[in-house]
Amino acid sequence: MLEKSLKGSRGYWIWIIFLLIVAAIGFFFYLRQLDYGLGVTGMSRDVSWGLYIAQFTFLVGIAASAVMLVLPYYLHDYKAFGKITVLGEFLAVAAVIMCVLFVFVDLGQPSRVMNVLLHPSPTSILFWDMIVLSGYLLINIFTGWVILTCNRKEVPPPGWVKPLIYLSIPWAISIHTVTAFIYAGLPGRSFWLTAIMAPRFLASAFASGPALLIIFCLILKRYGRFDAGEKAIQALSKIVAYALATSIFFVLVELFTAFYSQIPEQAQHFLYLFTGLEGHTKLVPWMWTSAVLAFAALGMLIIPPIRRNDGWLAVACVFVFVSLWIEKGLGLVVTGFIPSPLETITEYVPTGAEIAITLGVWAIGFMILTILYRIFITVHDEKENP
Amino acid sequence: MTTNRREFLKIAGVSTLSLIAPAIVCPAWAKDKIIPVSNSPEALSPSKALTAKRWAMAIDASKCPADCVDCIAACHATHNVPGFGNPKDEVKWIWQEKFAAAFPNESHAYLRESLQKQQLPVLCNHCANPPCVRVCPTKATFQRHDGIVMMDYHRCIGCRLCMAACPYGARSMNYRDPRPFIARINPDYPTRTKGVVEKCNFCQERLAKGLGPACVVACKEKALVFGDMENPQSEIRLLLEKRFNLLRRASLGTKPQIYYIL
Ligand code: SF4
Ligand code: SF4
Numbered sequence: 028m029l030e031k032s033l034k035g036s037r038g039y040w041i042w043i044i045f046l047l048i049v050a051a052i053g054f055f056f057y058l059r060q061l062d063y064g065l066g067v068t069g070m071s072r073d074v075s076w077g078l079y080i081a082q083f084t085f086l087v088g089i090a091a092s093a094v095m096l097v098l099p100y101y102l103h104d105y106k107a108f109g110k111i112t113v114l115g116e117f118l119a120v121a122a123v124i125m126c127v128l129f130v131f132v133d134l135g136q137p138s139r140v141m142n143v144l145l146h147p148s149p150t151s152i153l154f155w156d157m158i159v160l161s162g163y164l165l166i167n168i169f170t171g172w173v174i175l176t177c178n179r180k181e182v183p184p185p186g187w188v189k190p191l192i193y194l195s196i197p198w199a200i201s202i203h204t205v206t207a208f209i210y211a212g213l214p215g216r217s218f219w220l221t222a223i224m225a226p227r228f229l230a231s232a233f234a235s236g237p238a239l240l241i242i243f244c245l246i247l248k249r250y251g252r253f254d255a256g257e258k259a260i261q262a263l264s265k266i267v268a269y270a271l272a273t274s275i276f277f278v279l280v281e282l283f284t285a286f287y288s289q290i291p292e293q294a295q296h297f298l299y300l301f302t303g304l305e306g307h308t309k310l311v312p313w314m315w316t317s318a319v320l321a322f323a324a325l326g327m328l329i330i331p332p333i334r335r336n337d338g339w340l341a342v343a344c345v346f347v348f349v350s351l352w353i354e355k356g357l358g359l360v361v362t363g364f365i366p367s368p369l370e371t372i373t374e375y376v377p378t379g380a381e382i383a384i385t386l387g388v389w390a391i392g393f394m395i396l397t398i399l400y401r402i403f404i405t406v407h408d409e410k411e412n413p
Numbered sequence: 414m415t416t417n418r419r420e421f422l423k424i425a426g427v428s429t430l431s432l433i434a435p436a437i438v439c440p441a442w443a444k445d446k447i448i449p450v451s452n453s454p455e456a457l458s459p460s461k462a463l464t465a466k467r468w469a470m471a472i473d474a475s476k477c478p479a480d481c482v483d484c485i486a487a488c489h490a491t492h493n494v495p496g497f498g499n500p501k502d503e504v505k506w507i508w509q510e511k512f513a514a515a516f517p518n519e520s521h522a523y524l525r526e527s528l529q530k531q532q533l534p535v536l537c538n539h540c541a542n543p544p545c546v547r548v549c550p551t552k553a554t555f556q557r558h559d560g561i562v563m564m565d566y567h568r569c570i571g572c573r574l575c576m577a578a579c580p581y582g583a584r585s586m587n588y589r590d591p592r593p594f595i596a597r598i599n600p601d602y603p604t605r606t607k608g609v610v611e612k613c614n615f616c617q618e619r620l621a622k623g624l625g626p627a628c629v630v631a632c633k634e635k636a637l638v639f640g641d642m643e644n645p646q647s648e649i650r651l652l653l654e655k656r657f658n659l660l661r662r663a664s665l666g667t668k669p670q671i672y673y674i675l
Binding site for chain 2: 063064065066070071072073075076130133134135136137139140142143145146148150151152153154157209210213214215216363364367368369370371373
């Protein structure tokens with residue numbers, strides 16, 4: 028079936044070549060990072076995680092959100108999603124691969140990565156994260172591929188994939204919960220030390236992932252001769268609306284605890300995000316952008332006529348995606364380190380090399396996704412117009 | 414998890430040698446294993462090594478003269494700590510902080526002025542319940558039976574989870590090759606490569622040779638006292654008995670083992 032990815036229009040090939048170039052630039056800078064060390068990035072002694080780990084965290088959410096298609100379809104027999112569950116599973120595959128790559132480029136000694144398996148450490152959450160992520164990757168590659176093959180041959184999927192699909196539902200929840208636990212169990216980092224971290228992660232994931240899927244569906248409808256169906260897209264947009272509302276609610280709940288209790292350790296990180304601390308305001312414009320986009324998108328999504336218009340829906344979904352990317356892919360990780368345990372404020376700005384490597388990983392992810400979607404569309408086309 | 418591989422090899426090597434070495438020719442592979450562990454003869458004699466059930470340190474910073482950095486200089490020279498000259502790449506094992514930074518929860522504006530101005534030496538606390546050990550995905554950070562929290566520089570993958578987990582900012586990452594930035598390389602201690610994390614090791618390599626920690630030895634004012642917390646007659650225990658002292662961020666439950674006399 029892979030050969031189907033080789034068939035495509037001119038636009039398809041231009042897009043693939045563009046992604047290849049971005050990936051190649053990223054790879055070039057990664058070689059520089061390998062040579063010099065992680066010093067090519069903006070990370071420092073005080074802010075020891077940056078863009079890479081933040082992208083990882085954000086993308087685990089995108090991966091987990093496939094469950095928002097799988098669950099209604101398989102547990103509630105919601106037929107409208109039947110056509111697109113495979114799209115969700117393929118999105119999960121691409122996202123998990125990006126996660127793994129982001130953790131990998133973040134390692135100081137990547138050649139030793141196998142030490143995680145050679146010296147398994149069950150007390151380490153990172154160890155468990157690796158296990159659940161690789162399991163999730165396998166499940167999704169497998170179920171996505173089997174179902175697509177069956178679609179092509181127009182036979183019902185074999186009985187044994189069902190249990191695997193059911194397993195993927197709690198498994199999706201687990202990957203994002205475990206990822207949240209990497210942060211939520213660290214004693215000295217008050218910004219992350221909150222039980223709502225995992226629920227917050229899940230809520231924002233279930234908004235950003237389906238939002239991205241809607242964008243893809245709208246693109247495919249316009250340029251890819253594939254219509255996911257009005258009903259499926261509308262149902263997805265309602266999922267985005269509810270998840271976004273929950274996500275905003277969770278953040279407000281955190282803000283209440285931080286500012287009503289007035290415990291400096293709780294409040295200072297949020298102050299850094301939204302007002303800046305002692306003149307350090309690098310993230311403030313970003314966070315306000317994120318907040319404004321989130322509320323605007325929520326407004327657009329809960330008003331039915333706006334939601335039903337494809338154009339406006341696309342805009343709302345872009346808002347959701349950008350807003351939550353800023354929140355998780357930019358603010359969440361770095362702010363845990365600002366101020367440091369010794370009350371020093373060291374700000375973080377990614378370097379050009381770091382941004383190039385980050386874009387390179389995204390390009391690889393999009394390439395995998397494009398190829399998988401291409402195969403999906405071709406199979407679908409052949410079925411519709413034999 | 415708390416066993417030290419080197420220690421084990423050393424004990425295994427020493428006992429094998431002392432029991433059977435005279436009679437049997439030591440096989441080549443065994444020699445290979447012993448030699449890198451203990452390249453100096455005195456390290457081989459366990460009788461000389463300083464041992465304890467629970468190593469700890471007491472710091473009486475009021476004895477520290479202004480501008481004295483003897484302990485820091487001694488530590489960093491002993492352990493080949495590089496000097497990058499910028500805070501971003503900085504590697505440090507022991508350094509100074511104001512009282513308010515070291516004890517954010519205990520500090521307020523009307524504290525004795527001398528205390529507010531005081532520079533305190535800070536270092537890894539060799540926590541009895543160390544979060545850095547808990548989170549490390551490779552056991553490159555581990556705790557010995559005598560309480561020392563140590564690093565295996567050959568195993569560390571540089572994920573920096575331990576840096577996020579340490580509530581004292583005690584850990585440093587080698588963001589670039591440290592070797593060109595070491596003023597004078599001490600051949601008795603390994604240099605590190607880029608991409609690994611490091612921190613104070615309570616001078617375990619010196620303890621094994623029967624020497625006290627470099628910082629303690631270097632301090633002319635006897636502001637640093639090192640000893641066994643589980644021995645009620647040890648100098649450190651008797652001192653802590655008499656003087657008021659605090660632990661950094663004790664509420665976090667990490668059970669730090671650097672006691673600050675105030
Ligand atoms: S002070 Fe930090 S590095 Fe040292 S043992 Fe405690 S948690 Fe680990
Ligand atoms: S950076 Fe090294 S010592 Fe620290 S947690 Fe990762 S592997 Fe362990």
